[in-house]
Amino acid sequence: MAEYVKFPTTLLIADDDKNNIDILLRYFQNRFENVYPAGNGIEALEIFLRHRPEIILSDFQMPGMNGLHLAQKIKEIEPQTQIVIMSAFDSSDLFVKAIEIGVNFFVQKPFEIKKILQSLENCYKNIEFHRKLTKAENDLKSLNHQLEDKIQERTDSLQKINSQLISEINERKLMEEELTMAKLAAEFANRTKDTFLANMSHELRTPLNGIFGLVNLLQKTELNAKQSNYLQYLQKGAKFLLEIINDILDISSIEAGRFLVVNEPFSIGKLIDYLFFSQSLAASKKNLLIKKKFDQRIPETLVGDEGRIRQVLTNLLGNAIKFSDKGEIELGVELEEQTQDAVTLLFYVKDNGIGISENNRNKLFKRFSQVDDSLTRRFGGTGLGLFISKQLVESMGGRIWVDSVEGKGSTFYFTTRLEIPKELSESGQSRTDMIDSMADQLQIRDHNYRILIFEDNHLSRMVISEFFTDYGYNVVAVGTGREGMEEIEKSKFDLVIMDIQLPDYNGRDMTTMIRNGNSPNKSIPIIALSAHSAAIEEQMALAAGMDGFITKPVELPVLEAKILGYLNISNKHNSELRPAAIKAEVPPPVDFGLLNKVVKGKKEGLDRYINTLLTHYKDDYNSLLNAIDAKNLNAAADFSHKLKATFGNFSAHKVMDELQIIRESALSGNIDVLAQQKVKLQNEVTKVINYLNNYLNS
Amino acid sequence: MKILVVEDEFLSRQILSDILSERGKVDAAADGLEAIELFDSAVRSGIPYDLVCLDIMIPGVDGQNVLSHFREIEWDNNIRGLTGAKIVMTTALSDYRNISKAFNSQCDAYLTKPIDPDKLEQTLKDIELL
Numbered sequence: 001m002a003e004y005v006k007f008p009t010t011l012l013i014a015d016d017d018k019n020n021i022d023i024l025l026r027y028f029q030n031r032f033e034n035v036y037p038a039g040n041g042i043e044a045l046e047i048f049l050r051h052r053p054e055i056i057l058s059d060f061q062m063p064g065m066n067g068l069h070l071a072q073k074i075k076e077i078e079p080q081t082q083i084v085i086m087s088a089f090d091s092s093d094l095f096v097k098a099i100e101i102g103v104n105f106f107v108q109k110p111f112e113i114k115k116i117l118q119s120l121e122n123c124y125k126n127i128e129f130h131r132k133l134t135k136a137e138n139d140l141k142s143l144n145h146q147l148e149d150k151i152q153e154r155t156d157s158l159q160k161i162n163s164q165l166i167s168e169i170n171e172r173k174l175m176e177e178e179l180t181m182a183k184l185a186a187e188f189a190n191r192t193k194d195t196f197l198a199n200m201s202h203e204l205r206t207p208l209n210g211i212f213g214l215v216n217l218l219q220k221t222e223l224n225a226k227q228s229n230y231l232q233y234l235q236k237g238a239k240f241l242l243e244i245i246n247d248i249l250d251i252s253s254i255e256a257g258r259f260l261v262v263n264e265p266f267s268i269g270k271l272i273d274y275l276f277f278s279q280s281l282a283a284s285k286k287n288l289l290i291k292k293k294f295d296q297r298i299p300e301t302l303v304g305d306e307g308r309i310r311q312v313l314t315n316l317l318g319n320a321i322k323f324s325d326k327g328e329i330e331l332g333v334e335l336e337e338q339t340q341d342a343v344t345l346l347f348y349v350k351d352n353g354i355g356i357s358e359n360n361r362n363k364l365f366k367r368f369s370q371v372d373d374s375l376t377r378r379f380g381g382t383g384l385g386l387f388i389s390k391q392l393v394e395s396m397g398g399r400i401w402v403d404s405v406e407g408k409g410s411t412f413y414f415t416t417r418l419e420i421p422k423e424l425s426e427s428g429q430s431r432t433d434m435i436d437s438m439a440d441q442l443q444i445r446d447h448n449y450r451i452l453i454f455e456d457n458h459l460s461r462m463v464i465s466e467f468f469t470d471y472g473y474n475v476v477a478v479g480t481g482r483e484g485m486e487e488i489e490k491s492k493f494d495l496v497i498m499d500i501q502l503p504d505y506n507g508r509d510m511t512t513m514i515r516n517g518n519s520p521n522k523s524i525p526i527i528a529l530s531a532h533s534a535a536i537e538e539q540m541a542l543a544a545g546m547d548g549f550i551t552k553p554v555e556l557p558v559l560e561a562k563i564l565g566y567l568n569i570s571n572k573h574n575s576e577l578r579p580a581a582i583k584a585e586v587p588p589p590v591d592f593g594l595l596n597k598v599v600k601g602k603k604e605g606l607d608r609y610i611n612t613l614l615t616h617y618k619d620d621y622n623s624l625l626n627a628i629d630a631k632n633l634n635a636a637a638d639f640s641h642k643l644k645a646t647f648g649n650f651s652a653h654k655v656m657d658e659l660q661i662i663r664e665s666a667l668s669g670n671i672d673v674l675a676q677q678k679v680k681l682q683n684e685v686t687k688v689i690n691y692l693n694n695y696l697n698s
Numbered sequence: 699m700k701i702l703v704v705e706d707e708f709l710s711r712q713i714l715s716d717i718l719s720e721r722g723k724v725d726a727a728a729d730g731l732e733a734i735e736l737f738d739s740a741v742r743s744g745i746p747y748d749l750v751c752l753d754i755m756i757p758g759v760d761g762q763n764v765l766s767h768f769r770e771i772e773w774d775n776n777i778r779g780l781t782g783a784k785i786v787m788t789t790a791l792s793d794y795r796n797i798s799k800a801f802n803s804q805c806d807a808y809l810t811k812p813i814d815p816d817k818l819e820q821t822l823k824d825i826e827l828l
Contacts, residue, residue: 594812594813594814594815595713597814597815597816598713598716598717598815599716605716609709609712609713612708612709612712613709616708616709617709620707638755641755641790642706642707642755644790645707645709645710645790645811645812646707646708646709646710648710648790648811648812649709649710649713649811649812649813651812
């Protein structure tokens with residue numbers, strides 16, 4: 001046995017024959033890690049329980065517990081134990097039973113050591129195989145665990161990210177909702193403010209109009225020096241008040257972002273001339289001299305917002321005159337930069353007035369700040385002029401600033417970029433030209449025009465009719481729409497002046513009635529006179545079929561000049577063509593673009609849709625009005641949404657806007673707004689319906 | 699092509715029906731219940747709708763729920779995946795919630811009113827109906 005393999009496992013040998021044990025021990029003692037001998041089955045079981053050998057080599061015939069019993073017990077305790085039974089195996093029953101129990105190998109007695117060794121080797125192979133299997137299983141299990149751990153880790157971190165994301169999304173949504181709410185609230189507030197300002201301006205301008213008118217009339221009567229003097233103060237006061245109101249309205253429209261910059265061709269030279277002449281009179285009263293400097297390199301015609309530039313320069317000149325007691329004021333414009341299609345101009349107004357300290361210079365362009373309260377008392381004013389000027393200049397993409405030495409004078413500068421028109425045509429008539437031509441027209445007096453005046457304010461009615469009578473017009477003045485309609489039916493007039501707000505009808509509805517009626521005055525020029533200056537009012541008036549829009553208070557000579565203008569146009573043109581020619585600039589309240597796509601431009605198709613609208617809109621419309629009256633918020637929200645879709649097909653944006661406000665007010669339970677909106681909606685819907693009716697008839 | 703227009707507002711209903719009548723036979727429903735009945739009987743008859751234009755704010759059952767009902771009816775009748783009707787939401791509501799809800803309920807496209815015929819045509823191309 002020079003070379004033998006040592007099995008890394010343990011062996012139990014059970015035999016009641018001491019000789020056999022000795023032989024077996026001698027052969028196998030050194031081939032196993034440990035070999036335990038046992039003299040009978042019971043002893044073998046005890047050893048097994050204590051040492052857990054992996055291989056059992058047992059005799060079958062033993063006293064007390066035979067080999068098969070032992071094998072059975074051991075297999076119950078540890079099924080993987082390898083068992084070799086040595087026996088004569090004289091009965092096949094025994095053999096079958098041994099197999100059933102799970103005995104691994106059999107050795108025929110009397111045994112040959114070689115056979116036993118083979119069986120034990122096989123036992124060891126089984127053990128080894130089983131060990132490997134177990135190890136693989138364990139490895140697999142631990143890998144599995146590791147994987148599970150990793151997956152869990154991943155899942156955890158994903159869940160964490162996910163919940164972070166969800167909470168972020170929720171936060172976003174919340175913020176979005178809050179923003180939307182804030183936006184809605186702000187829009188409501190803004191609209192309320194706009195309405196308030198529009199109403200205030202109306203309330204303020206109406207009495208002011210009366211004052212202006214009466215002053216004009218009074219000045220034409222015989223007055224003594226004292227009376228004439230008082231009257232001048234009165235006029236000055238009224239003008240100043242108007243200036244303040246206009247400043248405040250300017251501020252509100254700047255803040256509402258509704259400051260539109262117009263781009264029209266005009267002449268800088270003429271503008272400077274106009275400012276020079278118009279301010280020289282005021283300056284001369286304080287013994288001040290205005291000088292003008294004009295850079296000859298500046299192109300004759302430029303494109304920009306002449307009105308805004310004039311407003312800024314008038315303000316700067318006004319300040320210069322106000323704060324100077326001696327010397328001269330210089331109004332100038334220089335060409336700072338010129339490219340192929342634009343110029344940058346530098347305007348300046350220089351005075352020798354009181355000047356502004358460095359500290360005060362920063363405050364200058366802020367709201368409601370004059371440099372010194374004591375100066376406010378001395379010089380008056382709202383303190384808004386420079387703030388407005390700054391906003392105006394910046395809205396035109398320019399910059400405004402001041403250089404000043406206290407006690408020596410100030411120079412205000414501003415820049416603006418103006419475009420050079422592509423074709424230097426003379427077609428664009430500038431506002432300075434208009435003023436010239438207006439003055440010319442004032443001289444025309446040899447006519448006998450019949451005009452009808454609708455004005456509910458007693459004072460204004462008296463002033464206007466007396467004024468026009470004085471100028472040789474044949475005037476009929478009425479205070480209500482009903483009276484006016486009677487006059488319209490009765491006889492032919494040349495022109496109608498109509499206050500927009502009459503006690504019984506509004507001026508736009510009156511216009512629609514006149515245009516749709518059969519009186520001799522069906523296509524008479526109708527001029528709106530309104531204390532509302534908002535652009536929207538003007539558009540509404542023109543959309544209703546009016547020909548012109550004049551804001552109160554108006555100086556009567558100016559009103560007369562404008563009216564003469566309309567009378568001339570109306571005389572020159574065929575009276576049937578005239579309204580269309582003037583109305584061409586008014587945007588229609590609807591747009592057929594979408595529907596024309598649907599009907600592929602076929603007029604019958606479009607007409608059919610218009611007819612459908614006119615026939616059916618009233619169901620939902622009346623339901624909406626009733627819902628508003630009944631304060632039924634849900635119904636109001638639903639019907640406004642539905643009507644919005646209806647009018648949306650005609651792109652009637654104003655109606656849609658009003659409907660949207662109604663829906664939002666209804667959803668947020670704002671009943672007060674609903675009632676106001678109802679009136680606005682009715683106005684807009686009437687306009688659209690009138691327009692569509694006219695369209696079908698034309 | 700078999701088309702269903704679900705729209706309670708008279709003018710939009712007429713306009714949509716007119717535009718789509720070039721593409722096939724158009725049925726119209728003015729409320730949610732009527733729409734579900736029409737859709738259900740079309741599926742049962744074996745000739746389901748190819749295209750549905752569906753408003754959201756409609757009486758009876760609102761359009762979002764109508765959409766879910768439509769997809770349930772299709773599921774119950776073994777119409778699944780991309781084989782179902784193409785459903786285009788046609789509504790004036792354009793808020794995030796309504797749009798995402800409609801797509802979650804498996805609408806195919808979402809158009810806001812007023813309906814632009816060019817956009818509608820492009821949409822029908824996008825969802826491969828044209």
